[in-house]
Amino acid sequence: MSEIEIRKSKMVGKQSIIFHNPPCIIAASSVAGKKEGEGPLGPLFDIIFEDPLVGKDSWEEAESKLITDAAAKVLQKAGLKSKDIRYLIGGDLLGQLIATSFGVEDLEIPLIGIYGACSTMGEAMSLGAMMVEGGFADRVIALTSSHFAGAEKQFRMPLDYGNQRPYSATWTVTGSGAVIIADRKYANRSNGEALILIKGVTTGKIVDYGLKDSMNMGAAMAPAAYETIKQNFEDLNIKPEYYDKIITGDLGYVGKNILLDLLKENGYDISGNHMDCGIEIFDKDSQDTHAGGSGCGCSAVTFTSFILKQLREGIWKRVLFVPTGALLSTVSFNEGNSVPAIAHAVIVEAE
Amino acid sequence: MSEIEIRKSKMVGKQSIIFHNPPCIIAASSVAGKKEGEGPLGPLFDIIFEDPLVGKDSWEEAESKLITDAAAKVLQKAGLKSKDIRYLIGGDLLGQLIATSFGVEDLEIPLIGIYGACSTMGEAMSLGAMMVEGGFADRVIALTSSHFAGAEKQFRMPLDYGNQRPYSATWTVTGSGAVIIADRKYANRSNGEALILIKGVTTGKIVDYGLKDSMNMGAAMAPAAYETIKQNFEDLNIKPEYYDKIITGDLGYVGKNILLDLLKENGYDISGNHMDCGIEIFDKDSQDTHAGGSGCGCSAVTFTSFILKQLREGIWKRVLFVPTGALLSTVSFNEGNSVPAIAHAVIVEAE
Numbered sequence: 297m298s299e300i301e302i303r304k305s306k307m308v309g310k311q312s313i314i315f316h317n318p319p320c321i322i323a324a325s326s327v328a329g330k331k332e333g334e335g336p337l338g339p340l341f342d343i344i345f346e347d348p349l350v351g352k353d354s355w356e357e358a359e360s361k362l363i364t365d366a367a368a369k370v371l372q373k374a375g376l377k378s379k380d381i382r383y384l385i386g387g388d389l390l391g392q393l394i395a396t397s398f399g400v401e402d403l404e405i406p407l408i409g410i411y412g413a414c415s416t417m418g419e420a421m422s423l424g425a426m427m428v429e430g431g432f433a434d435r436v437i438a439l440t441s442s443h444f445a446g447a448e449k450q451f452r453m454p455l456d457y458g459n460q461r462p463y464s465a466t467w468t469v470t471g472s473g474a475v476i477i478a479d480r481k482y483a484n485r486s487n488g489e490a491l492i493l494i495k496g497v498t499t500g501k502i503v504d505y506g507l508k509d510s511m512n513m514g515a516a517m518a519p520a521a522y523e524t525i526k527q528n529f530e531d532l533n534i535k536p537e538y539y540d541k542i543i544t545g546d547l548g549y550v551g552k553n554i555l556l557d558l559l560k561e562n563g564y565d566i567s568g569n570h571m572d573c574g575i576e577i578f579d580k581d582s583q584d585t586h587a588g589g590s591g592c593g594c595s596a597v598t599f600t601s602f603i604l605k606q607l608r609e610g611i612w613k614r615v616l617f618v619p620t621g622a623l624l625s626t627v628s629f630n631e632g633n634s635v636p637a638i639a640h641a642v643i644v645e646a647e
Numbered sequence: 648m649s650e651i652e653i654r655k656s657k658m659v660g661k662q663s664i665i666f667h668n669p670p671c672i673i674a675a676s677s678v679a680g681k682k683e684g685e686g687p688l689g690p691l692f693d694i695i696f697e698d699p700l701v702g703k704d705s706w707e708e709a710e711s712k713l714i715t716d717a718a719a720k721v722l723q724k725a726g727l728k729s730k731d732i733r734y735l736i737g738g739d740l741l742g743q744l745i746a747t748s749f750g751v752e753d754l755e756i757p758l759i760g761i762y763g764a765c766s767t768m769g770e771a772m773s774l775g776a777m778m779v780e781g782g783f784a785d786r787v788i789a790l791t792s793s794h795f796a797g798a799e800k801q802f803r804m805p806l807d808y809g810n811q812r813p814y815s816a817t818w819t820v821t822g823s824g825a826v827i828i829a830d831r832k833y834a835n836r837s838n839g840e841a842l843i844l845i846k847g848v849t850t851g852k853i854v855d856y857g858l859k860d861s862m863n864m865g866a867a868m869a870p871a872a873y874e875t876i877k878q879n880f881e882d883l884n885i886k887p888e889y890y891d892k893i894i895t896g897d898l899g900y901v902g903k904n905i906l907l908d909l910l911k912e913n914g915y916d917i918s919g920n921h922m923d924c925g926i927e928i929f930d931k932d933s934q935d936t937h938a939g940g941s942g943c944g945c946s947a948v949t950f951t952s953f954i955l956k957q958l959r960e961g962i963w964k965r966v967l968f969v970p971t972g973a974l975l976s977t978v979s980f981n982e983g984n985s986v987p988a989i990a991h992a993v994i995v996e997a998e
Contacts, residue, residue, distance in 0.1 A: 404852050406852050407852060410762065413743065423759065426783050499758070623748040627745060627801075633749065
């Protein structure tokens with residue numbers, strides 16, 4: 297199949313953008329917790345913390361430290377200082393984004409705080425690519441984080457209760473992933489690896505099928521992933537085979553099946569090239585993680601370790617990266633509301 | 648003083664952008680509560696709800712309704728449907744942005760959820776202008792909201808306690824403001840009013856002077872406003888007199904004085920052209936609002952009613968609009984952390 301043609305307008309179809317001058321991902325970093333380090337992707341992470349508190353006094357401060365270290369690491373890998381970065385775009389799951397605010401304040405980079413629940417990495421990369429391609433920034437950092445214990449404390453039960461988790465529940469990933477998105481002229485190809493380009497994006501709408509089970513977020517998010525992926529195909533007039541991999545964020549085992557079914561019912565079979573970060577990051581049988589991993593950090597660290605490696609080594613050429621988010625809070629849940637969801641797709645290609 | 652010169656790069660100085668083809672604000676709407684309607688700006692609001700619950704069952708749902716109505720009103724005033732809008736950029740103060748998620752879901756517009764506390768309207772307008780000028784959207788909606796009772800419930804004391812409020816505390820505005828930002832070709836000048844252009848932005852960094860008093864957010868935010876305003880002057884190489892008005896979001900009486908002092912100590916006197924939305928929106932003496940109004944809705948409804956009116960009627964030509972946010976949560980506050988702040992400036996000019 298041919299390359300996506302360059303159109304006069306960057307706006308393509310209803311919800312997509314194709315960049316005329318695709319920005320580059322020039323560096324990436326992944327910081328993870330002990331359990332993630334023991335999982336299948338462990339050997340690929342830049343930093344693994346054995347201590348869940350990361351030497352801090354609270355789960356929230358621990359998460360901020362993951363972010364601080366992910367940002368420092370990505371700057372180091374790119375050989376840059378924080379003053380070389382025009383914007384930092386990021387967010388997390390905690391109310392009022394406190395993990396991000398405290399995690400990045402010492403960097404003194406203009407901040408675009410965003411919230412898309414676990415879709416945040418897709419939103420951050422989409423905005424970052426737009427800022428670079430639009431000429432508003434030469435280099436930006438996009439990053440997100442999550443922390444298992446911080447998320448449990450905020451959304452579920454205090455860990456000390458030791459309550460049981462249903463099999464449809466996911467395990468929030470402790471980790472932070474960061475990328476530097478830059479104009480192509482800043483790319484360094486001296487190492488012989490492929491250039492990683494953000495070719496376009498498909499920004500999601502809120503999708504709400506009325507599900508109310510906060511312990512089954514895969515089911516709530518699958519329809520959002522379905523809508524965004526289908527829209528990407530329609531907007532770009534492509535078939536699923538255009539991509540070597542279509543990679544959702546954290547649908548897990550439950551959500552994956554729903555997504556495949558919804559697409560198949562509508563004429564799209566992605567069973568051969570679908571992958572889910574929530575399924576990849578843990579070993580279900582040995583790690584007791586039930587439906588899989590979740591959290592803003594799940595897709596972020598999977599992208600910045602495994603997915604980018606496959607692209608850089610030329611194993612995959614074209615990836616549709618689709619982080620998915622469940623837009624609930626304990627307040628909305630306790631007031632009996634549904635769990636709306638959203639999914640933001642980013643077209644990442646190796647050249 | 649001459650117009651800001653158009654440079655080759657849109658990036659100007661350390662933190663600012665000057666647009667080559669400045670986007671237009673083609674429509675605006677303001678929805679407010681009873682107390683705001685009784686204040687000095689009351690006659691200018693599009694919709695005023697007498698019922699604090701706006702016919703809903705919870706404060707959160709009431710806030711969502713304010714957003715739904717602000718979006719519907721701005722579309723109606725522009726003669727547009729939701730399908731004409733490429734992106735909706737918005738956020739609120741509630742954990743996980745539930746007011747926004749539930750408030751906009753029926754619109755089915757691709758959503759960029761953002762969080763900047765009470766600076767959110769500045770962040771939304773900045774991103775919206777970039778998206779339009781970068782060619783990624785023809786028209787976007789930027790909106791924010793806040794609700795007095797929802798904010799008190801989340802950040803302070805249950806209202807039923809009837810606890811006393813210190814004089815440094817602000818009163819969260821119940822309201823939602825929305826603008827449609829569009830390419831200049833969509834502007835309608837038939838009514839003889841001035842064209843309202845977003846000429847540029849200065850995006851803020853996190854500023855944390857270590858204040859820990861959540862009942863004095865004006866003092867926490869004033870340094871952030873100072874840094875962003877000073878940076879705007881330096882980046883653009885202009886003097887304060889370039890602007891007819893420099894308008895902060897919700898510093899209130901306490902924060903205003905700190906801002907003026909900080910700027911004066913550093914050689915800038917804005918005492919003659921400074922205004923604060925939190926001071927304008929309520930009558931301090933008759934409305935018992937202590938240090939002034941606050942919340943994402945404060946700067947949003949002041950901008951979409953009073954500020955735009957002054958610009959459209961040619962009373963002001965150049966405004967620096969600087970919404971200010973205090974990036975705390977009850978978790979960070981209760982854990983003894985400081986209140987970091989941020990301020991995002993938008994250069995709005997009448998032509």
